[in-house]
Amino acid sequence: MAIEYALHKPEPLPFMSCYICPVCGEPLEASATRKHYQCPNRHSFDLAREGYLNLLPVQHKHSSEPGDSKAMMQARRAFLEAGFYQPLARAVAAMVAAGQPERVLDLGCGEGYYSRFIEAHRPDVAVHGLDIAKTAVAMAARKQPGARFIVASSQRLPYADHYFDLLLRVFAPSNDEELKRVLKPDGLLLTVTPGPRHLWQLKEFIYSEVRAHAAAGELPPGFECLTTERLHYKITPDGEQRIALLQMTPFAWRAPAPVRQAIKDAPELEIEADFVLTLAKKTALA
Ligand SMILES: C[S@@+](CC[C@H](N)C(=O)[O-])C[C@H]1O[C@@H](n2cnc3c(N)ncnc32)[C@H](O)[C@@H]1O
Ligand SMILES: [Zn+2]
Structure with missing residues (x-):
């Protein structure tokens, strides 16, 4: 500690x-x-001036600005700070606290929304965050000086073996072997994935036929599920906020300008938020 x-x-x-x-x-x-x-x-x-470390060597970068862009990060922060995903952040923070970890790593932390909630809920937990996007990490570090943020890829985690008690992945990529390596024996992995109805009404603007998300993805080998929780509620963002929300999704690129305009101009629109939280434990043999 x-x-x-x-x-x-x-x-x-x-x-x-x-x-x-x-x-x-x-x-x-x-x-x-x-x-x-x-x-x-x-x-x-x-x-860096903002208090983060850049541990992504140039030779490991696949592009000059990997990860989400500054515009995407600012849109994400504006949307998240408006509180639409606060029930998720509370549920994440509560699950983390229940695991009583000393050291937590937020993988693909973005601009740090969930890291901030974890610290606010349990100030005694050492919070670390990592993202491949430098702008995101700079934004996160500036807002949460008590946590330690780095620029790095989830594919190659620059942390010592068995360092963390809990890893958090909220809509973020990861590498199975690296997850196991940096987790202590008995360490926990908390994953948030989209539930079947996630952003259904937004998708209706884009797809002629919307399909339900598959159930939560498989756990990496070497992990066993402890609990699964579904969180399903409705949000009513305004036009600008809907565009920010769209920017956060992997299907944003499918929305040409007229579709974006229609999303922005729609009269009051209720959108389903649907998340699956999966808490898993590293098994003895992993
Ligand atoms: C959908 S966003 C989720 C961000 C954050 N967890 C949240 O929910 O607000 C995915 C994040 O993963 C990051 N990312 C993408 N590939 C990555 C990689 N290989 N290593 C680390 N982060 C990565 C992106 O920059 C982005 O911030
Ligand atoms: Zn060296």
């Missing part, structure tokens, strides 16, 4: 961080000022 707050509370120096070097895999150690991290092979990484 002491290491977790090293950025914010004085600790004896030097101290080993939870991070491993994304280039060579050796442990990363913080400098005396804690503004730089370096491995024994002298690969070094600077803490």
Whole structure:
């Protein structure tokens, strides 16, 4: 636990961080000022002004700005801050708290909405967040200085083995082997996926025939399900907020300008929000 707050509370120096070097895999150690991290092979990484670390080496990037764009992130933050997904955030925070973790990692954390809820609900939990989109991580870090955010890919997690008690994935990609590697034995994996009716009324603008989402995806091998909870309710965002919501979906690209306009101009529109929360435990053999 002491290491977790090293950025914010004085600790004896030097101290080993939870991070491993994304280039060579050796442990990363913080400098005396804690503004730089370096491995024994002298690969070094600077803490950004906003307080996050960029641990995504250029050679691991598949594009110059991977992940969601700044416009998408700002739209997401505006929509989330309006409270439409607050019931989900509360349910996530409650499930996390019930697991009594010391260290939590929010994978594909975006602009940090769920990370903030976890900290607000359980200030004693050390919250970490990771996303491949630098803009998202910068936004998250600026708003939650008590948490530790990094730019990295879920495909290669730059954390030490068995570091976390709980991993959170809210509509985010991940790598099965990496999930198991960074989780402690008995560690927990909380996944949020779309429920069958998620955003049905928005999809009706786009698809001639809307199909229900398949039931929650399969768990990665080496995990067993502890509980599943479905959260289903209606929201009534205004025209602008509907466009922000559309931007957050993987089907936004299917909506040409006239469809977007129709979504924006529609009179009051109730939209179903439908989520499945799956809490799983790493099995002994994993
Ligand atoms: C649908 S968004 C969900 C964001 C956040 N969990 C939320 O619900 O607000 C998916 C997120 O995953 C990120 N992402 C995509 N590929 C990634 C990868 N390989 N590693 C880490 N993050 C990734 C995107 O940048 C984006 O922020
Ligand atoms: Zn290194």
